[in-house]
Amino acid sequence: MRRFFAGRVLLALLMAAAIAPQATHAVQALTFAVMTPHAKVDSQHNWQVLEQHLNKELPEARFVVQTMESNALRAAIRQGRVDFVLTEPSEFVRMTHEGGLSAPLATLTDMEAGKPLRVVGGTIVTRKGMPGMVTLQDLSGRQVAVASMDSFEGYQLQAHTLQLAGVAVEKYLLTGEPQDTALQAVLDGRADAAFVGNGLIEKLAREGRLDLGRIQVVNPQNLSGYPFASSTKLYPQWPVLAMPHVREELAVRVSGALLSLPRGGATARAMGIQGFALPTEYEPVRQVMRALKLPPFDSASGVSLRDVWNAYRIPALVFMAGLLAFATAAVRAMVLSRRLKDLNASLELRVQARTSELAKRNDDLDHMLEHLSVARDELVQSAKLASLGALVAGVAHELNTPIGNGLMVATSLDERIRVFKEAMQTNPRRATMEHFVEDLTEAADILAHSLQRAATLVASFKQVAVDQTTSQRRRFDLLETIDEIATSLRPTLKHSGCSVVLPEQRVPVELDSYPGPLGQVLANLINNCIVHGYGEGASGAIHIDVRADGDDFVCLDVRDEGRGIAPQYLDRVFDPFFTTRLGHGGSGLGLHIVHNIVVHSMGGKISVKSQWGQGTVFSLRLPRVAPECVEQKTASGHESIRPLL
Known part of the structure; x- marks a missing residue:
C-alpha cells in the first residue's frame, strides 16, 4: 500500500x-x-x-x-x-x-x-583449464581474490550467489582497488578465482590488457540481451x-x-x-x-530463543521474551497504522493541490498553442508571398531580353527609314530600295522572333501563376509542369550558378492531380538544393528524374551533389520551424509545407536520403490519380496546410 x-x-x-x-x-x-x-x-x-x-x-x-x-x-x-x-x-x-x-x-x-546498461551484476573468474573449477561448488575451500568487500558488484553479489548455493568460501585474498588487481592475482597463480564487476574483463580485453583465452567464467548466466558475462543475477x-x-x-x-x-x-x-x-x-x-x-x-533485531535458553535455561523467560516481542510488534503496528493514516491524508491534500496546479498549467498551454498556431499561419503566408515575389522577378527578368531586342530593332528601323527617305529624295536608286526591303525583312524577322519568345514566356509564367494560386484539380503532363517550374526559376538558378538537369525521357506522364501544389513542391525542393545543398558561393547540378512505379504511381526524384545533411538532422528535416539557417533568413517551413502537400493533398509519400558530403535525394511517390482533397487535422488538432499555396 x-x-x-x-x-x-x-x-x-x-x-x-x-x-x-x-x-x-x-x-x-x-x-x-x-x-x-x-x-x-x-x-x-x-x-x-x-x-x-x-x-x-x-x-x-x-x-x-x-x-x-x-x-x-x-x-x-x-x-x-x-x-x-x-x-x-x-x-x-x-x-x-x-x-x-x-x-x-x-x-x-x-x-x-x-x-x-540499466542493471549490474557480478562475475566469478578463474584460469582457463584449471581442473575442478566449473561450478559454484568447486569454489568450496578455494582461495578467492577480492578487491574490496564493500563493493556491491565486486564482492556482495557473488557472495550472495554462493550463499544461495550453499557454498562457503573461507579464504579470501584482499588485493585492494582497483578490481583488475584481483583478476591479476588469478593470472599470477596467487588465487584460484576472483570476484569482479560485470564488464571489467570485456573492457580489459578491448584495451588489449587481457587475453580472454586465459580465463573462464564460473557459473555463467544465460541473460538474453545482456552484453557481458555474469555469474550472478542482475540488479538495479x-x-x-x-x-x-x-x-x-x-x-x-x-x-x-x-x-x-x-x-x-x-x-x-x-x-x-x-x-x-x-x-x-x-x-x-x-x-x-x-x-x-x-x-x-x-x-540482531531482537533476542533469539537460543540466546534466552543458553543464558537462563528457564522456560518461563522464553515465554516472557515472546510476550514482550508480541507486545512490541503490536505497539509498532498501531504507530505505523496511525502514521499511515496521517500520510494518506497528507498525500490526498498534495494530490489535490497538484491536480489544481496541473489544470491551470494545461490552460496556459492551450493559450500558448493558440498563439503558436497564429504565428505559424503568418509564417506560411509570408512564404507564399515570397514565392509569388520570386515568380514576378522571373517574369520581369525573362521578358527583359526579347522586349529589349524588339525595342532595339524598332529604334534601328526608325533610323533606317529616315535614311531611306533622304536617299529617295536626293538620289532614288533601285539598289537603295532593295537594301531597304532586305533590312525591313530582317527587322520583321527579329521582331517576330522576339515577340514569339515573349508570348511563349508569358504563357508559361501565366500557367505557373494560375497553378500556384489555385488548388484546382486537372489533368496535366508532369514533364511539362517540370519544364514550366524550371523556366520560372531560371533567374534564381542563373544568380546561384546552379543548373537543373531535366528528365531525359520525354514520353508524356499524365497525372490527374493538383499542378499548382506540385509546382510549389518542386520550387521548394529546388530552392532547398540551392540554399542548403550547395550554399552561398557554391554551385552544381540539380537532377530531376521521373520513372513509373507500376500502373498507378509515379516516382519523382530531386537530387543534388552538394554537402548533404548531417545524420542527426535527417529525422527532423520535415518538422515545422526546423532550420539550420536560423537568423539567416530560414523560416523552417519550406520542407514542412512540401511534406504536407505531398502527403495530405496529393496522397503521396516523400522520403529523404543523404550522406554527409555526398549530396541529398528527395524521393516522391505520387498516385497518378490523386485522392479528393479535403481538410485534414494534424495530431495536435490544428488544420494542416491546404493545397492552395
Whole structure:
C-alpha cells in the first residue's frame, strides 16, 4: 500500500515538474556528490557535463558536482556538506536505513561499449583449464581474490550467489582497488578465482590488457540481451538521492532535470552514460544485504530463543521474551497504522493541490498553442508571398531580353527609314530600295522572333501563376509542369550558378492531380538544393528524374551533389520551424509545407536520403490519380496546410 501511494505521488510530482516554470529565487549553492570507487574508471565519465546540464535546467541554483570515494562521501553526508548523491545500490540501502532517506529521484542508465546498461551484476573468474573449477561448488575451500568487500558488484553479489548455493568460501585474498588487481592475482597463480564487476574483463580485453583465452567464467548466466558475462543475477543500477534537508520542490525539479536529459543524446554521451530513468525498485538489493548481514543488517533485531535458553535455561523467560516481542510488534503496528493514516491524508491534500496546479498549467498551454498556431499561419503566408515575389522577378527578368531586342530593332528601323527617305529624295536608286526591303525583312524577322519568345514566356509564367494560386484539380503532363517550374526559376538558378538537369525521357506522364501544389513542391525542393545543398558561393547540378512505379504511381526524384545533411538532422528535416539557417533568413517551413502537400493533398509519400558530403535525394511517390482533397487535422488538432499555396 505504501509503495502504491508513494508511486502515485512521485508520478504527480514529476508531471508537475515537467511543466512548472522556473521559480525565481536567489542563487543557491548545491553539492551533487558522485561516488567513485576505484572499480569505476574515473576517465569513463565526465561528470562536469552533468554540472553544466543541472545549472542550465535550474538557473536559480548553482550546482557543483564532486566525485568522492565511499569513506569521504559518508563523512561529507554526516557533516551535511552534500545535497544530492549518485551512489551504488548497497550504499543507497545503507543510507536509507540510517538516514531516513526517501525513494530515489532517478536511476542511472550507464553505457559500456556503446550499449545502455540499466542493471549490474557480478562475475566469478578463474584460469582457463584449471581442473575442478566449473561450478559454484568447486569454489568450496578455494582461495578467492577480492578487491574490496564493500563493493556491491565486486564482492556482495557473488557472495550472495554462493550463499544461495550453499557454498562457503573461507579464504579470501584482499588485493585492494582497483578490481583488475584481483583478476591479476588469478593470472599470477596467487588465487584460484576472483570476484569482479560485470564488464571489467570485456573492457580489459578491448584495451588489449587481457587475453580472454586465459580465463573462464564460473557459473555463467544465460541473460538474453545482456552484453557481458555474469555469474550472478542482475540488479538495479546506481540511484540518485536527495538528502533529507533538501526541499521537496527542489528535489522534484532536480528529478525532472535528470529525466529530461535525452537518452543517448549528445549531453549524455559526453558524460559517458545513456541517461537517467524512472526510479527502480531496490528491494532485491536490500535482500542481498540482509542475507549477508551487511550493515545496517549486521546486528540482531531482537533476542533469539537460543540466546534466552543458553543464558537462563528457564522456560518461563522464553515465554516472557515472546510476550514482550508480541507486545512490541503490536505497539509498532498501531504507530505505523496511525502514521499511515496521517500520510494518506497528507498525500490526498498534495494530490489535490497538484491536480489544481496541473489544470491551470494545461490552460496556459492551450493559450500558448493558440498563439503558436497564429504565428505559424503568418509564417506560411509570408512564404507564399515570397514565392509569388520570386515568380514576378522571373517574369520581369525573362521578358527583359526579347522586349529589349524588339525595342532595339524598332529604334534601328526608325533610323533606317529616315535614311531611306533622304536617299529617295536626293538620289532614288533601285539598289537603295532593295537594301531597304532586305533590312525591313530582317527587322520583321527579329521582331517576330522576339515577340514569339515573349508570348511563349508569358504563357508559361501565366500557367505557373494560375497553378500556384489555385488548388484546382486537372489533368496535366508532369514533364511539362517540370519544364514550366524550371523556366520560372531560371533567374534564381542563373544568380546561384546552379543548373537543373531535366528528365531525359520525354514520353508524356499524365497525372490527374493538383499542378499548382506540385509546382510549389518542386520550387521548394529546388530552392532547398540551392540554399542548403550547395550554399552561398557554391554551385552544381540539380537532377530531376521521373520513372513509373507500376500502373498507378509515379516516382519523382530531386537530387543534388552538394554537402548533404548531417545524420542527426535527417529525422527532423520535415518538422515545422526546423532550420539550420536560423537568423539567416530560414523560416523552417519550406520542407514542412512540401511534406504536407505531398502527403495530405496529393496522397503521396516523400522520403529523404543523404550522406554527409555526398549530396541529398528527395524521393516522391505520387498516385497518378490523386485522392479528393479535403481538410485534414494534424495530431495536435490544428488544420494542416491546404493545397492552395
